[in-house]
Amino acid sequence: MSWTDERIATLQKMWEGGSTASQIAEELGGVSRNAVIGKAHRLGLKSRPSPVKANDKKKAAKKPAAKAAAPKPAAKAAPKPAAKPAPPKAAPAPVNADAPATGNDSAPSQPVPNPAPNLPKIVSVGPGGFLRQGPGDQQPPIPPAPPRRLVPAKPSPDIADKTSLLDLSDKVCRWPMGHPGEPDFHFCGQSVNPGFPYCVEHCGRAYQAQLPRGVRRPPPPLPFGGPRVR
DNA sequence: CCCTGATTCGC
DNA sequence: GCGAATCAGG
Numbered sequence: 001m002s003w004t005d006e007r008i009a010t011l012q013k014m015w016e017g018g019s020t021a022s023q024i025a026e027e028l029g030g031v032s033r034n035a036v037i038g039k040a041h042r043l044g045l046k047s048r049p050s051p052v053k054a055n056d057k058k059k060a061a062k063k064p065a066a067k068a069a070a071p072k073p074a075a076k077a078a079p080k081p082a083a084k085p086a087p088p089k090a091a092p093a094p095v096n097a098d099a100p101a102t103g104n105d106s107a108p109s110q111p112v113p114n115p116a117p118n119l120p121k122i123v124s125v126g127p128g129g130f131l132r133q134g135p136g137d138q139q140p141p142i143p144p145a146p147p148r149r150l151v152p153a154k155p156s157p158d159i160a161d162k163t164s165l166l167d168l169s170d171k172v173c174r175w176p177m178g179h180p181g182e183p184d185f186h187f188c189g190q191s192v193n194p195g196f197p198y199c200v201e202h203c204g205r206a207y208q209a210q211l212p213r214g215v216r217r218p219p220p221p222l223p224f225g226g227p228r229v230r
Numbered sequence: 231c232c233c234t235g236a237t238t239c240g241c
Numbered sequence: 242g243c244g245a246a247t248c249a250g251g
Contacts, residue, residue: 238246
């Protein structure tokens, strides 16, 4: 298998979308996890939570003589300024539940299609203003797919209303709908909750409040998460 | 053990 | 450029 433009694009988007190299490799097919990582680095994209690269302490002058026979005298001098965009953590954002704010070309006055008139059991309010909910509280509130048309124009009509891999940007929700590789696989495409990779609705699913032990349920829907069902 | 990404190096 | 082998942390 060779790295065609499409395969590279898939790799790129999935990599940026947070998928692991294994998942990407499995999705692309015909390549190994190492191939994906190698290609990703060659493409220039890299970083992302690496278990190995993250730390850098207490190794400077600890055991210089532990390994005398250094098999790989690699000369390294790459100061990586650990760039942490600090995703959804402690963000003391003013909870303006109905102030979408910023680059919303066309979202007049209907940010959340589900105001939930009865206000069931919201656990907490996320930093971006989305509502955190328990894993089990997702059943009723997703009735109609809100008409979204913030995409300028589509060259191909059969994917006219779908956000494809190539349509992802910082402005649209990257929540995957379906599985990559399937014919109708696409992404949510809604306007993002400012500062997050997902829209408000999917932020509520991505960042769930912890439930007390015993009440927790195992299967939370994760993007690219579970085993493929083929 | 499993997983992860990073890096090296022969091709 | 490619990716298996290897490394190294979780």
